[in-house]
Amino acid sequence: MTTDATQARVTREVLGDWLARQGCRDVRLGELTQPDAGYSGRTVFVDASWTASDGARRHEELVVRVQSPDQQLFVAPDALRQAAVMRGLAGQPGVPVPRIWFTEADPAVLGAPFYVMERVHGRIPGDVPSWHVRGWTVELTPEQRSTLHDNGLAALVALHQVDWRAGLGFLAPDGAGTALDRYLAQLERWYDWCGPSRRFGPEILDAGMAHVLGYRPDDPGEVVVWGDARPGNICFADDLSVAALFDWETATIGPAGIDLGWWLMFERFLCEAQGKSRLDGVPGREGTITRYRELGGVPVPDIDYYELLAGVVMTLISSRLADVLVDTGRVTPEIAAIYPNRAVRLVGESLARITGS
Numbered sequence: 001m002t003t004d005a006t007q008a009r010v011t012r013e014v015l016g017d018w019l020a021r022q023g024c025r026d027v028r029l030g031e032l033t034q035p036d037a038g039y040s041g042r043t044v045f046v047d048a049s050w051t052a053s054d055g056a057r058r059h060e061e062l063v064v065r066v067q068s069p070d071q072q073l074f075v076a077p078d079a080l081r082q083a084a085v086m087r088g089l090a091g092q093p094g095v096p097v098p099r100i101w102f103t104e105a106d107p108a109v110l111g112a113p114f115y116v117m118e119r120v121h122g123r124i125p126g127d128v129p130s131w132h133v134r135g136w137t138v139e140l141t142p143e144q145r146s147t148l149h150d151n152g153l154a155a156l157v158a159l160h161q162v163d164w165r166a167g168l169g170f171l172a173p174d175g176a177g178t179a180l181d182r183y184l185a186q187l188e189r190w191y192d193w194c195g196p197s198r199r200f201g202p203e204i205l206d207a208g209m210a211h212v213l214g215y216r217p218d219d220p221g222e223v224v225v226w227g228d229a230r231p232g233n234i235c236f237a238d239d240l241s242v243a244a245l246f247d248w249e250t251a252t253i254g255p256a257g258i259d260l261g262w263w264l265m266f267e268r269f270l271c272e273a274q275g276k277s278r279l280d281g282v283p284g285r286e287g288t289i290t291r292y293r294e295l296g297g298v299p300v301p302d303i304d305y306y307e308l309l310a311g312v313v314m315t316l317i318s319s320r321l322a323d324v325l326v327d328t329g330r331v332t333p334e335i336a337a338i339y340p341n342r343a344v345r346l347v348g349e350s351l352a353r354i355t356g357s
Contacts, residue, residue, distance in 0.1 A: 089162065147240050223253070
């Protein structure tokens with residue numbers, strides 16, 4: 001039987017040999033550590049040193065992100081696309097991302113495609129439990145939390161100002177119509193693919209999906225959409241500046257409202273939907289919309305629509321996640337159902353706000 005220690009040793013040997021084939025000489029790797037985090041890939045931390053092609057000796061803390069070969073949340077997982085996004089964003093003002101060192105498309109090396117990036121140190125607001133309830137964020141002063149939130153929103157604003165045609169054009173969805181039309185066409189395909197998982201509040205979810213398809217705004221916006229814009233994907237330095245933005249799996253080109261709606265919906269998911277209050281210093285829904293504009297964000301007149309859209313996407317993700325958690329034996333079906341049930345309730349609330357019913 002293969003033990004975790006044996007697997008780590010084999011992975012370390014394979015990774016060392018692979019780095020040598022990338023042109024790294026005299027490779028030295030420390031012990032591998034693997035956090036129990038993430039559902040669409042495997043993460044490995046390792047300290048490494050090597051001699052580069054120019055003769056310089058490098059000492060780096062590396063993160064290896066391996067695409068999961070199965071148990072996916074999305075139709076077409078693509079770790080190398082995430083790496084390409086971060087490479088395309090490298091050096092963009094106000095949008096710090098980890099440096100991508102290497103990529104590998106051949107699944108024969110580690111069982112699936114993967115990329116190697118620098119390890120960025122800092123603190124990340126938690127999702128479970130919510131950063132509004134527990135963790136390092138509750139120890140901050142209200143002023144510090146306001147600074148943290150503003151810095152995160154400012155990074156989102158900076159992302160939306162990036163010229164995506166210079167190196168990020170591959171993010172634009174295929175098809176006809178506006179970027180929003182093409183985004184929704186992809187969402188329809190994903191919605192159908194998620195059919196077996198759509199067991200949680202199916203009538204509400206169907207109504208939400210029908211609304212976002214049938215009442216789409218006339219929004220010609222085309223910016224880099226993060227796709228998972230939220231504090232929990234931001235690494236903050238000790239001074240609460242943004243050290244890095246993570247998780248580009250659902251990045252695309254579309255209206256800025258997709259990201260702002262997701263930020264708003266996810267904060268509701270972590271706070272009000274659990275019967276909690278925002279921490280002092282963290283703005284609520286209207287305050288967040290105002291701060292986004294004050295920090296230079298584009299106007300989003302149809303924010304109710306985009307928040308509903310985010311709720312539909314969140315319900316699909318959490319429904320698929322429920323299946324993954326149960327299939328892998330991590331939690332019971334009762335525990336797994338908490339997340340999609342909470343998300344679909346938010347869809348219902350957003351529908352009620354829009355329709356007045």
